[in-house]
Amino acid sequence: xxxxxxxxxxxxxxxxxxxxxxxxxxxxxxxxxxxxxxxxxxxxxxxxxxxxxxxxxxxxxxxxxxxxxxxxxxxxxxxxxxxxxxxxxxxxxxxxxxxxxxxxxxxxxxxxxxxxxxxxxxxxxxxxxxxxxxxxxxxxxxxxxxxxxxxxxxxxxxxxxxxxxxxxxxxxxxxxxxxxxxxxxxxxxxxxxxxxxxxxxxxxxxxxxxxxxxxxxxxxxxxxxxxxxxxxxxxxxxxxxxxxxxxxxxxxxxxxxxxxxxxxxxxxxxxxxxxxxxxxxxxxxxxxxxxxxxxxxxxxxxxxxxxxxxxxxxxxxxxxxxxxxxxxxx
Amino acid sequence: xxxxxxxxxxxxxxxxxxxxxxxxxxxxxxxxxxxxxxxxxxxxxxxxxxxxxxxxxxxxxxxxxxxxxxxxxxxxxxxxxxxxxxxxxxxxxxxxxxxxxxxxxxxxxxxxxxxxxxxxxxxxxxxxxxxxxxxxxxxxxxxxxxxxxxxxxxxxxxxxxxxxxxxxxxxxxxxxxxxxxxxxxxxxxxxxxxxxxxxxxxxxxxxxxxxxxxxxxxxxxxxxxxxxxxxxxxxxxxxxxxxxxxxxxxxxxxxxxxxxxxxxxxxxxxxxxxxxxxxxxxxxxxxxxxxxxxxxxxxxxxxxxxxxxxxxxxxxxxxxxxxxxxxxxxxxxxxxxxxxxxxxxxxxxxxxxxxxxxxxxxxxxxxxxxxxxxxxxxxxxxxxxxxxxxxxxxxxxxxxxxxxxxxxxxxxxxxxxxxxxxxxxxxxxxxxxxxxxxxxxxxxxxxxxxxxxxxxxxxxxxxxxxxxxxxxxxxxxxxxxxxxxxxxxxxxxxxxxxxxxxxxxxxxxxxxxxxxxxxxxxxxxxx
Numbered sequence: 003x004x005x006x007x008x009x010x011x012x013x014x015x016x017x018x019x020x021x022x023x024x025x026x027x028x029x030x031x032x033x034x035x036x037x038x039x040x041x042x043x044x045x046x047x048x049x050x051x052x053x054x055x056x057x058x059x060x061x062x063x064x065x066x067x068x069x070x071x072x073x074x075x076x077x078x079x080x081x082x083x084x085x086x087x088x089x090x091x092x093x094x095x096x097x098x099x100x101x102x103x104x105x106x107x108x109x110x111x112x113x114x115x116x117x118x119x120x121x122x123x124x125x126x127x128x129x130x131x132x133x134x135x136x137x138x139x140x141x142x143x144x145x146x147x148x149x150x151x152x153x154x155x156x157x158x159x160x161x162x163x164x165x166x167x168x169x170x171x172x173x174x175x176x177x178x179x180x181x182x183x184x185x186x187x188x189x190x191x192x193x194x195x196x197x198x199x200x201x202x203x204x205x206x207x208x209x210x211x212x213x214x215x216x217x218x219x220x221x222x223x224x225x226x227x228x229x230x231x232x233x234x235x236x237x238x239x240x241x242x243x244x245x246x247x248x249x250x251x252x253x254x255x256x257x258x259x260x261x262x263x264x265x266x267x268x269x270x271x272x273x274x275x276x277x278x279x280x281x282x283x284x285x286x287x288x289x290x291x292x293x294x295x296x297x298x299x300x301x302x303x304x305x306x307x308x309x310x311x312x313x314x315x316x317x318x319x320x321x322x323x324x325x326x327x328x329x330x331x332x
Numbered sequence: 333x334x335x336x337x338x339x340x341x342x343x344x345x346x347x348x349x350x351x352x353x354x355x356x357x358x359x360x361x362x363x364x365x366x367x368x369x370x371x372x373x374x375x376x377x378x379x380x381x382x383x384x385x386x387x388x389x390x391x392x393x394x395x396x397x398x399x400x401x402x403x404x405x406x407x408x409x410x411x412x413x414x415x416x417x418x419x420x421x422x423x424x425x426x427x428x429x430x431x432x433x434x435x436x437x438x439x440x441x442x443x444x445x446x447x448x449x450x451x452x453x454x455x456x457x458x459x460x461x462x463x464x465x466x467x468x469x470x471x472x473x474x475x476x477x478x479x480x481x482x483x484x485x486x487x488x489x490x491x492x493x494x495x496x497x498x499x500x501x502x503x504x505x506x507x508x509x510x511x512x513x514x515x516x517x518x519x520x521x522x523x524x525x526x527x528x529x530x531x532x533x534x535x536x537x538x539x540x541x542x543x544x545x546x547x548x549x550x551x552x553x554x555x556x557x558x559x560x561x562x563x564x565x566x567x568x569x570x571x572x573x574x575x576x577x578x579x580x581x582x583x584x585x586x587x588x589x590x591x592x593x594x595x596x597x598x599x600x601x602x603x604x605x606x607x608x609x610x611x612x613x614x615x616x617x618x619x620x621x622x623x624x625x626x627x628x629x630x631x632x633x634x635x636x637x638x639x640x641x642x643x644x645x646x647x648x649x650x651x652x653x654x655x656x657x658x659x660x661x662x663x664x665x666x667x668x669x670x671x672x673x674x675x676x677x678x679x680x681x682x683x684x685x686x687x688x689x690x691x692x693x694x695x696x697x698x699x700x701x702x703x704x705x706x707x708x709x710x711x712x713x714x715x716x717x718x719x720x721x722x723x724x725x726x727x728x729x730x731x732x733x734x735x736x737x738x739x740x741x742x743x744x745x746x747x748x749x750x751x752x753x754x755x756x757x758x759x760x761x762x763x764x765x766x767x768x769x770x771x772x773x774x775x776x777x778x779x780x781x782x783x784x785x786x787x788x789x790x791x792x793x794x795x796x797x798x799x800x801x802x803x804x805x806x807x808x809x810x811x812x813x814x815x816x817x818x819x820x821x822x823x824x825x826x827x828x829x830x831x832x833x834x835x836x837x838x839x840x841x842x843x844x845x846x847x848x849x850x851x852x853x854x855x856x857x858x859x
Contacts, residue, residue, distance in 0.1 A: 011571060086599075325509055325510070328509075
C-alpha cells in the first residue's frame with residue numbers, strides 16, 4: 003500500500019492552486035468592490051470620529067448592554083478611530099489575498115560561512131593589524147591603556163554622586179518623639195482614649211505645629227494604627243503591655259516587609275493584613291507575623307495620655323519602621 | 333500617466349541619487365515565509381509603534397512633577413484634594429483633553445499587548461528552535477527587549493502617581509533597599525533622599541520617554557536587520573529545505589499583508605481603548621503612603637514577580653547588626669536573575685548538549701524536540717503558578733477560597749508542578765512521535781469498517797499523501813554524543829564531572845521514537 007511513500011524524500015512544492023479571482027474576471031471585479039467597500043467603511047469611521055469630536059459634548063452618557071453607562075463622546079471617538087483603522091487593514095489584506103499574485107516563490111539561501119580563502123585572509127588581516135599595532139609586544143602600552151580606560155569609567159559614576167544625599171540618621175527616625183500628640187488623619191484633632199470604641203481602628207499621625215508642613219516623606223514613616231481591644235484580649239509580654247493604654251495599642255502602619263500600608267483589619271480574628279503581599283500580623287500578640295512573607299512584627303509605639311487625657315507618645319519608636327535594609331540594626 | 337509609470341519615475345529618481353537600484357530590486361523581491369505564528373513578532377512591533385504615537389500625544393499634557401497642587405478640575409469627587417502635579421495632569425488628560433482618555437487607554441492596552449506579543453513570539457521562537465545557529469544573537473536581543481519591556485511598563489504605570497502606582501514604587505524601593513551593603517545608598521540616589529521625595533517621577537519620566545524608547549528603537553532595528561539579513565526561518569514541508577526560503581515576495585504581497593496587519597492591530601487596540609476601561613486612576617485617588625486599596629495588582633507581566641514575592645518564606649538573617657532580607661532578595665532579584673540569564677544563554681546550552689554547531693533554517697516541530705518542549709512547558713508552569721499566586725487575593729475573593737490555602741498550594745506547587753509538567757510533556761511528545769510513526773506506517777483511519785469473511789471487523793486505513801509523509805519523516809534524529817570518560821589512549825579526560833553531565837544530558841536529549849525508515853516500509857509491505 004505504501005510503495006509510493008519514500009521516507010524523507012521531498013515530493014517538491016505542491017502545485018499552485020488558482021483562486022477563483024485568478025480565473026474568473028467577475029470574481030476579481032467582485033473582490034475589487036469588496037476591498038473598496040472596506041475602505042469606504044473606514045472613511046465612515048473617520049466621519050464618526052469627527053462628528054463625535056465636534057458635536058457630542060463630553061458629559062453625555064449612553065447605556066450600552068453589558069458595558070453599562072459609557073461616555074458617548076469618548077465612545078464615539080474610540081469606535082470611529084477603531085473602525086477607520088481596522089477596515090483599512092482588512093481591505094489591504096483582502097486585496098492581497100484575492101487580487102495579488104499568490105504564487106509561492108523560492109529564494110535560495112547562502113551559508114553565512116565565507117569561503118575558506120576569505121576566512122583565512124580575514125583572520126590574517128586581523129592578526130596582522132593586531133601585530134603591527136604592537137599591542138602584543140608593547141605590554142606597557144596595553145597595561146597603561148587598560149588602566150586609563152578603567153579609571154575613566156569612574157568619572158560618570160562619580161558625577162552621579164549628587165543624585166541624592168548619603169543615607170543618614172533620618173532613615174531610622176520618625177516624627178514620633180516623647181510627648182508627641184496623636185492626631186486624627188484627616189482632621190488633625192487630638193484624640194482621647196474615650197474617642198476610640200472597643201473593637202475600632204483608626205489611622206493617626208503625629209501632631210505638627212502646622213499640618214501643612216506634613217509631606218509624603220513624613221507620612222511614609224509616621225503613619226500609625228490605633229486599635230482598641232479589651233485589655234483581657236491581649237496576650238502580651240509585660241513590657242509590651244505597658245506600652246498600651248486602656249486596651250489601645252499602636253503599631254506603625256508601614257509594613258515591615260515592603261512598606262505598603264497595612265490597611266486591612268479583621269475585627270473578629272484581630273489580624274492585620276497587608277494587601278500587597280498578604281503578610282498577616284496578630285494584634286493580640288504585638289503584631290507577630292503569623293502568615294506571609296514579612297519577617298518582623300510591626301514596630302509598636304509606646305503610648306500614654308497627658309494630664310488632660312489626650313493620647314501622646316511616651317517614647318519614640320525603638321526600631322526603624324518600614325522595610326528592612328542593610329544597616330537597619332546598626 | 334499611470335500609477336505604474338509614476339512609481340517607475342520615483343524608482344529612477346531614487347537610483348540616480350543613491351545608486352541603490354540593485355540592492356532595492358533584490359530587497360523588494362525578498363521572500364518571506366507565511367505562517368500565522370510569524371505574525372506574533374509583528375504584533376509586538378506594531379504595538380511598539382502605537383505606543384510611540386499614543387505616548388507622544390500624552391506627553392503634550394502630562395506634567396511629570398511631584399509638586400503638591402490642589403485639584404480644581406472637572407472630576408467632582410477629587411475637588412480640593414491635595415495631590416501631585418503628575419496625578420493632576422493625568423486627571424486633566426482623562427477628563428478635559430478631548431480624546432485624552434482614549435489615548436491613555438490605547439497607550440495602556442498597547443503596552444499590555446506589546447508584552448503579551450513579545451512573550452508569545454518568544455514562545456514560538458523557543459518551541460520551534462528558531463534561536464539556533466545563526467540566530468543566537470537575535471535571541472539575546474529578544475531577551476533584552478523582553479527585560480526592558482517589563483521595566484518600561486512598570487515605569488509607565490508608575491508615572492500617574494495614583495495610589496496604585498505609588499504603592500508599586502514603594503515596593504520597588506523596598507527591593508532596592510534589600511540589596512546587601514549598597515541598598516540604602518542606591519535607594520537614596522534613586523529617590524534623592526528618603527522615599528518618596530520629589531525627584532523620582534521626573535527621573536523615571538525621562539527614562540520612560542527617552543532613554544528606554546531609544547534603547548528599544550536601537551535594539552528593534554538590529555533585531556529586524558538581522559531577520560532581514562539572515563532571512564526568516566520556515567516550517568518544514570515539501571519543497572522547503574535548509575537551503576531555500578519559500579514564501580511571498582515583499583512587494584506587493586508581503587507589504588500589503590504586513591501593512592494591513594498594522595492597521596488591524598491599531599484598530600483592535602483603539603477598539604479596546606474605546607470600550608474597555610483600563611487603569612481608572614481617578615478611582616484610586618492620589619498616592620499617599622498611608623493608604624492602599626485592597627486587591628492591589630500590578631500589570632500582568634509583573635504578576636509572576638509579585639506572586640514570587642508573596643510566596644517567599646519569612647526569612648531574614650541578622651549578623652553583627654546587619655540585615656539580609658532573603659524574603660525579598662530571593663524572589664525579587666535572585667530567581668529573576670537566574671531565569672533571565674538562563675533564558676539568554678539557552679541557545680548555547682542546547683548546542684553544548686547536542687554538539688550541533690550547524691546552521692538551522694528549518695524549524696522543528698515541537699514534538700520532535702521533546703526535551704526542549706518539556707523544558708518550555710516546565711518554565712511556563714513555573715510562571716503560571718507564580719502568576720496565580722500574584723492574584724491570590726482576587727482568586728480568594730472571587731472563588732470564596734482562603735488566601736492561606738492558595739498561598740500554601742502555590743508554595744508547594746511551584747516546586748512540584750514544573751517537574752511534573754516536564755515529565756508529562758516529554759511523554760506527550762514521544763507519544764505524538766509514536767502516532768506520527770503509526771500514521772506513516774499504517775495510514776490514516778477512515779472510519780469505514782469492514783467485515784472479514786471470518787466475521788472479524790477491521791477498520792480500513794488509507795495511506796497518507798507523500799507530502800504529509802514527508803513532513804512526518806523529514807526531521808533529523810541526532811544520536812546522543814559519544815563522550816567516554818577516558819580518551820583513545822586510556823587517559824581520563826579533563827573535567828570528568830562536566831563531561832559526565834554533558835553525556836547524560838545529551839542522552840536524555842536524544843531520546844526519540846525512531847522515525848519511519850525505508851526499511852520499515854519494505855518490511856511492512858512484505859506482510
